[in-house]
Amino acid sequence: KVTIVDIDKEKVKKINSGISPIKDPMISDYLKNQDLNLKATDSLNGIIDSANLVIIATPTDYDDGTGQFDTSSVDKSVEKILQHNSEAVIIIKSTIPEGHTDLLRAKYKTDNIIFSPEFLREGMSLQDNLYPSRIIIGSKCANAELFANILQEASLKKDVDILFTSSKEAEAIKLFSNTYLAMRVAFFNELDTYAMSKGLNPRDIINGLSLDERIGDYYNNPSFGYGGYCLPKDTKQLLANFNEIPQELVSSVINSNQTRKIFIANKILEREPDTIGFYKLAMKKDSDNFRSSSILDVIDLVLNAGKKVIIFEPNINNKFFNGIEIDNDFESFKQRADLVVTNRQDDALSDITDKVFTRDIFKEN
Numbered sequence: 001k002v003t004i005v006d007i008d009k010e011k012v013k014k015i016n017s018g019i020s021p022i023k024d025p026m027i028s029d030y031l032k033n034q035d036l037n038l039k040a041t042d043s044l045n046g047i048i049d050s051a052n053l054v055i056i057a058t059p060t061d062y063d064d065g066t067g068q069f070d071t072s073s074v075d076k077s078v079e080k081i082l083q084h085n086s087e088a089v090i091i092i093k094s095t096i097p098e099g100h101t102d103l104l105r106a107k108y109k110t111d112n113i114i115f116s117p118e119f120l121r122e123g124m125s126l127q128d129n130l131y132p133s134r135i136i137i138g139s140k141c142a143n144a145e146l147f148a149n150i151l152q153e154a155s156l157k158k159d160v161d162i163l164f165t166s167s168k169e170a171e172a173i174k175l176f177s178n179t180y181l182a183m184r185v186a187f188f189n190e191l192d193t194y195a196m197s198k199g200l201n202p203r204d205i206i207n208g209l210s211l212d213e214r215i216g217d218y219y220n221n222p223s224f225g226y227g228g229y230c231l232p233k234d235t236k237q238l239l240a241n242f243n244e245i246p247q248e249l250v251s252s253v254i255n256s257n258q259t260r261k262i263f264i265a266n267k268i269l270e271r272e273p274d275t276i277g278f279y280k281l282a283m284k285k286d287s288d289n290f291r292s293s294s295i296l297d298v299i300d301l302v303l304n305a306g307k308k309v310i311i312f313e314p315n316i317n318n319k320f321f322n323g324i325e326i327d328n329d330f331e332s333f334k335q336r337a338d339l340v341v342t343n344r345q346d347d348a349l350s351d352i353t354d355k356v357f358t359r360d361i362f363k364e365n
Helices: 010-016 025-035 072-084 099-106 126-130 142-154 167-198 202-210 233-244 249-270 294-304 331-337 347-355
Strands: 001-005 038-041 051-056 089-092 113-114 134-137 160-165 276-277 308-314 324-326 339-341
Touching: 010 038, 025 126, 051 072, 072 089, 072 099, 089 099, 089 126, 089 142, 099 113, 113 167, 126 142, 134 142, 142 160, 167 202, 167 233, 167 249, 167 308, 233 249, 249 294, 276 294, 276 331, 294 308, 308 331, 331 347, 339 347
Parallel strands: 001 038, 051 089, 089 113, 134 160, 276 308, 276 339, 308 324
Antiparallel strands: none
16 A cells, blocks of 8 residues: 655646656556556645655755755655654655765664665656666665565566665665766767767767677767756765765766766857757656756857757747747747757657757667
């Protein structure tokens, strides 16, 4: 028996109506077609009191002012849960700084707070839960084993690797995992920057690298830079954790991502368009999420250069986005834009390929 608690009444309404509030085909299928013992509510009242297990998955954005994650939503959730049910086992799925679980345990004098990182791809979150790459539990107590068993039983994948660590090691695993992925994105983007500058074929170079089994043919498609929910904030948090510990690579990954966006903006400006059309703002094709999308920074850079910008984004119903005109009449958008910029290729643009700017080589996210 599962109850979802969310402050967004519209999300609650959708879930109870069998509609996914996010773009994820498998979630949509399960909510519509599976017989789930699941409901949603916008109130904690009467829910937490009888719960054996409470999972926290609230957002933790990186605060540049304080130099660390804003964990207030997690902290408030823990406090509310313990006020309702001091015996509940609390599992934190939100990404938090290393050592934060221990701080909460000490503050509330309980060992029933456990950190367990999630490793989910956007648009494939249910699939990644049903076929997990690994299960990491930041505790070695009996409740940690209980939760691991629940995840394992829910998995459709056989022989899932399960690792029990301390909470600090689990917190570090999450941050280092996402920073490695950010590093890989930055590497192939810098390869693409090099190839563009030298007049080389980036596809051939990437294909040649990817034949090495140690490198592999995956997560190697150039883009305008990494973005989204996790990579920007997690790389910054890991860098903050290093503090006075010697490092060069993590800071270089962060700097490389900004350098890439500046390079992309300059390449766009070299085409000397009067009106630049940005086709969709999401990081990935078929996504509705454009939080911290790299294309937003590229837009700012060309705006600062004095260019006129219009946006085609069906997920925005307003006429303006951050003061920029939204033109969701697709034919009008294509005609008005001298250059159409898209992070990921789309067959809808096949009739104007001569004025499309993208670095999407393999048509993969």
